[in-house]
Amino acid sequence: MAASVTLTAGALALADVAGAPGVGDPYFPASGNGGYNALHYDVVLKYTPKTQTVAATVTMTARAGHPLRTFNLDFRGPRVTSVTVDGIRAAHTRDAGELVITPAVPLARGEEFTTVVSYTGTPTSIQHGTLGTYGWIKTREGAIVLAEPDGASTWLPVNDHPSDKATYDFTITVPKHLKALANGEPLAPSLEGNWATFRWRQPVAMASYLASVAIGKWEMTHGKVGDITVITAVDPKFKKSLTQVHRRTMRALRWGRTTFGPYPFRTSGAIVDDPRLDYALETQDRPIYGGFVPSEDFVVHELAHQWFGNSVTVRRWKDIWLNEGFATYAEWMYREHRSKKDSAAKTFRSYYRQPAKAPIFQTPPGAPGREQMFGFPVYVRGAMTLHVLRQRVGDAKFRTILKTWAAERQGGHGTTEQFVALSERVSGKKLDKLFQVWLYKKGKPKRGSW
Numbered sequence: 001m002a003a004s005v006t007l008t009a010g011a012l013a014l015a016d017v018a019g020a021p022g023v024g025d026p027y028f029p030a031s032g033n034g035g036y037n038a039l040h041y042d043v044v045l046k047y048t049p050k051t052q053t054v055a056a057t058v059t060m061t062a063r064a065g066h067p068l069r070t071f072n073l074d075f076r077g078p079r080v081t082s083v084t085v086d087g088i089r090a091a092h093t094r095d096a097g098e099l100v101i102t103p104a105v106p107l108a109r110g111e112e113f114t115t116v117v118s119y120t121g122t123p124t125s126i127q128h129g130t131l132g133t134y135g136w137i138k139t140r141e142g143a144i145v146l147a148e149p150d151g152a153s154t155w156l157p158v159n160d161h162p163s164d165k166a167t168y169d170f171t172i173t174v175p176k177h178l179k180a181l182a183n184g185e186p187l188a189p190s191l192e193g194n195w196a197t198f199r200w201r202q203p204v205a206m207a208s209y210l211a212s213v214a215i216g217k218w219e220m221t222h223g224k225v226g227d228i229t230v231i232t233a234v235d236p237k238f239k240k241s242l243t244q245v246h247r248r249t250m251r252a253l254r255w256g257r258t259t260f261g262p263y264p265f266r267t268s269g270a271i272v273d274d275p276r277l278d279y280a281l282e283t284q285d286r287p288i289y290g291g292f293v294p295s296e297d298f299v300v301h302e303l304a305h306q307w308f309g310n311s312v313t314v315r316r317w318k319d320i321w322l323n324e325g326f327a328t329y330a331e332w333m334y335r336e337h338r339s340k341k342d343s344a345a346k347t348f349r350s351y352y353r354q355p356a357k358a359p360i361f362q363t364p365p366g367a368p369g370r371e372q373m374f375g376f377p378v379y380v381r382g383a384m385t386l387h388v389l390r391q392r393v394g395d396a397k398f399r400t401i402l403k404t405w406a407a408e409r410q411g412g413h414g415t416t417e418q419f420v421a422l423s424e425r426v427s428g429k430k431l432d433k434l435f436q437v438w439l440y441k442k443g444k445p446k447r448g449s450w
């Protein structure tokens with residue numbers, strides 16, 4: 001079917017009809033794809049732990065931004081067995097991390113279309129020097145997904161860039177002695193022979209790096225904070241800590257709602273799995289902790305991301321401090337709230353006392369570069385930036401800025417420039433120098449220079 005489409009003379013130039021293989025993010029040029037917007041993914045996946053294989057069918061509903069003769073999905077997963085577009089078999093080829101699809105009938109600008117990709121085999125994780133192990137990760141009993149920044153394509157054919165958020169449905173089938181968790185709200189599970197099927201619905205637009213499944217033998221507990229359902233699950237190895245993790249999550253959630261405004265999703269919780277990854281990820285609704293019982297700080301950090309990162313999402317990876325600086329500053333604020341003697345100002349001073357050659361001052365958090373995007377400066381100097389903002393505008397205005405950022409951009413995106421503009425609007429102060437010095441200038445900011 002590959003040559004079934006012929007363009008008539010006078011048709012659009014090729015550049016106008018091929019979807020670009022990336023969205024133009026300089027940190028990840030191949031991430032995402034041009035030419036369309038994903039609206040919804042329906043993920044149907046069966047996992048056999050014994051052979052570590054998946055058999056999956058993913059349906060993407062999307063809208064074409066311009067006429068498309070071909071378009072791409074990001075996919076580094078196993079063998080593709082079939083692709084259809086609007087119910088008709090489509091030609092497809094694979095080129096590194098790209099799945100290039102040629103529909104039998106070219107797509108018109110503005111057209112909503114449905115792409116169904118079926119695949120089978122063993123997904124693998126990405127091993128990267130500074131970014132670590134991520135993507136689809138095999139565990140002792142099952143598997144887990146932690147996909148930031150570009151690991152969703154290890155298990156999903158997807159428009160893998162945070163600038164294109166979509167809603168999701170998950171239908172995950174596993175051997176009946178296991179359970180499958182995913183983002184969002186649980187629907188009724190079903191049993192058939194030796195297999196159990198678990199369904200989850202994510203009705204709020206989600207960045208692909210936050211999409212996750214967690215397959216294992218979970219010990220679980222449920223609770224409520226207001227109308228938010230809190231579901232906490234731990235690997236049996238961490239059974240003794242289930243209640244503690246659950247309580248920490250509930251407490252941090254209550255504090256987050258008063259500090260940042262209404263929680264942006266309907267469910268929350270925590271997942272603690274067995275592989276010792278030495279990091280956690282703020283997977284939408286329920287963060288995943290990789291092989292350790294999270295401290296209070298850790299829980300607060302990952303839950304703060306539900307507002308900052310998950311609900312208000314970066315449009316380009318360069319702005320990652322909007323996620324990590326904010327979540328780190330949430331830890332400082334929470335400690336201040338819990339303890340009379342542990343103020344954010346004290347934490348700021350302890351970092352600011354570090355010598356000019358200290359690592360936190362070497363990388364500007366507003367432009368860290370791909371290799372340093374999860375480096376210490378993005379977290380700590382990012383949080384310090386928020387602290388100097390708070391000092392400049394005062395406590396009340398600072399809290400208004402955080403709440404307004406979360407409210408005005410709920411479910412959408414934000415950039416650094418937009419955050420600076422909001423801070424100036426709320427405070428009535430000129431703040432460009434403060435942000436320039438703290439976010440973009442190399443070296444330790446000198447007192448009086450902002």
Ligand SMILES: [Zn+2]
Nearest residue numbers: 301323324327
């Ligand atoms: Zn974080």
